[in-house]
Amino acid sequence: MKKKLLLVEDDVNFGTVLKSYLELNELEVDWVDDGKLAFPKFEKSKYDLVLLDVMLPNEDGFSIARKIRDSGSDVPFIFITAKTLHEDIVNGYKTGADDYIAKPFDSEILLYKIKAVLSRSTGTSNLQTDVFQIGSFEFDHRARTLTHRRTKKKQNLSPKESDLLKLLSEYKGDVLSKAMALNKIWGDTNYFTTRSMDVYIAKLRKSISEDPAVRIITIHGTGYRLMVK
Numbered sequence: 001m002k003k004k005l006l007l008v009e010d011d012v013n014f015g016t017v018l019k020s021y022l023e024l025n026e027l028e029v030d031w032v033d034d035g036k037l038a039f040p041k042f043e044k045s046k047y048d049l050v051l052l053d054v055m056l057p058n059e060d061g062f063s064i065a066r067k068i069r070d071s072g073s074d075v076p077f078i079f080i081t082a083k084t085l086h087e088d089i090v091n092g093y094k095t096g097a098d099d100y101i102a103k104p105f106d107s108e109i110l111l112y113k114i115k116a117v118l119s120r121s122t123g124t125s126n127l128q129t130d131v132f133q134i135g136s137f138e139f140d141h142r143a144r145t146l147t148h149r150r151t152k153k154k155q156n157l158s159p160k161e162s163d164l165l166k167l168l169s170e171y172k173g174d175v176l177s178k179a180m181a182l183n184k185i186w187g188d189t190n191y192f193t194t195r196s197m198d199v200y201i202a203k204l205r206k207s208i209s210e211d212p213a214v215r216i217i218t219i220h221g222t223g224y225r226l227m228v229k
Contacts, residue, residue, distance in 0.1 A: 003048040003118055007031040008038045008064065009080070010056050018051075021107050027114070035059030039067045049118055050077035054088065065095040076117045080110070090189050093180045100177065116174045132169040135214035135228045141166040146207055155207055160185060164200050168216065168226040177223040 005022065009015040010033045019029045032041050035056035042050065042064075050068065054061040061079060068075065076098040081088070083102075092100045098117045101110055130141040138147045144162040146155045157165065163185045167176055178197070179189055186193040201216060201224060208214045213229040 002026055002028045004028040004046070005030070005114070006038070006042055006045075006047045006050045008035070008051065008056065008061065009033060009053045010035075011053075018107070022111070022114075025111055035061070035064060038064045042068060042073075043071070047075055049114060050075055051114075052077055052079050052081075054079055054081035054083045054092070062091055062095055065092075065097065069096050076120075078110075078113060078117060080105070089177075090179050090183070093177065093183045097180075100179075113174070116171070120170050130166070132166070134169060134172075134208070134226070136211040137208065137214065139165055139169060141169075148210055151210075153210075157207070158200075160196075161200055161203055161207075164197070165204055168204075168224060172226045172228065175219050175223050175225050179223075181223065 005027055007015065007019055007022070007029050009018065009031065012033060015031055015033055019031045022029050030041060030045065030047075032038050036058040038052075038056075038059070050065075052061040052064060056064075061081065065077060065079075068077065077096075078099040078101060079092045079097050080101050081092075081103060089100050098120075099113050101113060132139045132141070136148055136150060138149055139145070140147075141162055144157045144159065146157060146165070147153070164181060167181055167184065178194065182189045182193050182197060186196065201218075205216050208216070215227045217225045217227055219225055
């Protein structure tokens with residue numbers, strides 16, 4: 001069954017092209033071009049993901065996102081916007097966004113992000129049990145342990161190390177935004193929490209160093225990517 005998306009975008013030309021592109025890639029898309037129409041449209045149907053512009057007539061994307069969350073829905077959403085100031089990106093993640101992509105963007109990259117978010121929201125047995133296979137390691141988020149499957153060496157992780165590795169595992173191969181990680185784990189994005197996260201990243205790199213095929217790569221100015229060769 002095709003995944004169903006709600007696209008909220010006021011640029012008619014861009015909205016038309018994007019809707020057609022997504023539908024050519026086996027996605028069902030409803031589109032509204034006015035902020036005030038978005039939430040009423042959302043309430044009338046069941047969506048697998050929402051694509052939200054921020055600057056919209058009558059009601060902005062952040063307000064729409066908050067309404068969606070306040071309604072009790074945990075539907076994932078991605079902001080697609082020309083607003084790229086740090087505070088705008090942070091505000092986007094604070095509303096519970098799964099990703100934030102700046103215009104102009106490559107449509108293939110957006111499609112990849114949509115598929116990655118849909119995959120995470122659909123869930124796999126690993127996500128449901130909080131157990132992840134990362135190269136030679138088995139990571140148990142609930143137990144906060146990282147075990148080498150060959151040597152059986154077990155490392156105990158701190159709560160924040162475990163939460164951070166879980167986010168990296170869910171975004172494996174994709175970029176985990178610093179802003180998202182900081183808001184989800186620390187609840188803040190100030191200088192001190194950013195430095196704290198850098199320390200935890202360094203600790204995780206040391207923890208996975210036994211397997212050279214597993215790496216945590218820094219994407220400068222954006223975040224981190226967990227890579228497994």
